[in-house]
Amino acid sequence: MKNKSRRPKRKSAHPRDLRRHRNLAMTKPCLKLRIGTRESALAMAQTELVVEKLKELHPSYEWEIVSMKTKGDEILNKTLSKIGEKSLFTRELENALTAEEVDLVVHSLKDLPTTLPDGLSIGAILEREEPEDAVVFPANSTARSLSDLDDGATIGTSSLRRIAQLRRKFSDFEFKSVRGNLSTRLRKLDNDKVYDALVLAVAGLKRLGWNDRISEKLSPDQCLYAVGQGAIAVECRTSDAVVTELLRDLNHNDTALRCLAERSFMKALEGGCSVPLGVYSTMEGRTLHLEGGVFAFDGQQAIIKTKELFFKDGGEKGQGECLVGIHCSKLKDADVKQAIRLGEDLASEMLKEGAKELLDKARQDAKNSSL
DSSP states (O other), X not given: OHHHHHSOOOSSSOSOXXXXXHHXXXXXXXXXXXXXXXXXXXXXXXXXXXXXXXXXXXXXXXXXXXEEOOHHHHOOSSOHHHHOOSOTTTHHHHHHHHTTSSSEEEEEGGGSOSSOOTXXXXXXXXXXXXXXXXXXXXXXOOOOSGGGSOTTOEEEOOOHHHHHHHHHHOTTOEEEOOOSOHHHHHHHHHHSOOOSEEEEEHHHHHHTTOGGGOOEEOOTTTOXXXXXXXXXXXXXETTOHHHHHHHGGGOOHHHHHHHHHHHHHHHHHTOOTTSOEEEEEEEETTEEEEEEEEEOTTSSOEEEEEEEEEOOOOOOBOOSOEETTEEOTTSBHHHHHHHHHHHHHHHHHHHHTTHHHHHHHHHHHHHHSOO
16 A cells, blocks of 8 residues: 555556556566657658667667658648748647657657647757758769859759858859658759759758768858757657656757757747748857848848857756747756747847848748749
């Protein structure tokens, strides 16, 4: 009776209880949990990376990967900005998570809006891969950087952020939409002879083993990257104490603090994939540096500012508060609040200089464009 009285109450109707699972783990060879993911090669590679780390941390569990298509995977004849919806690559996964058809889902963090559906949160952010953008040329090209291309060269990308920034330095380039998974895009580059180069995320190329296709990595003064780019996020039901606990040790604190600042910056500006907004962040010791930029669609105007903070020591671990979609139980409350404030303060300074008006116009110009 004494042991029974210590058993904690379930906080939700979810069928798994943390202590029950710990007891079962000692008596059964494995317990199975289901991980949802998109079915693209990159999404599967990222999910397998998460599974590998979870197996190391929790060898008594078995992990089943459940793949599915999202709306963003199916609509390939429009740029993301013209589809005009949020959660294009996440909604179906989140619906399955809410319905308890899967126990957790793996995303590229840049695909996740700053406000998640009720009851869901990011339980872990893995250590970030290089977040910069890369230039990839056709297999037979002798070019090694964008500056090697002639005026009028055609660059393949569907990102308004990339287009707006690259137009600032390469105003004579033509930008043409390219959609599909990475292998499809590279096949179009090599075989269709439509593009002189593609601009893609370094992280995706590296995770698929295509490092040799990277000819140039774009520096921050050439192209600020997308909020959360290069980071893998694992989303779960906030009330699921078992999964939340299992994910805690996956979290990489420095990456999480950088992404908290980036996501709070984007949220304050009401940005997303439909506007040209970019960031660059670093964490050196206890100093977090954040650079943010918003750009006119034609590349003729930009507002770029930087801020940094030195984290003051002290404070307790978080109480599980969910901020900009991230469950912050492993981070110190003081650190979380300072990272959030850094992003908000940077956005506030830029709003005073006309960032909202610039983004609103860029959004409309993109809708009216031929891209």
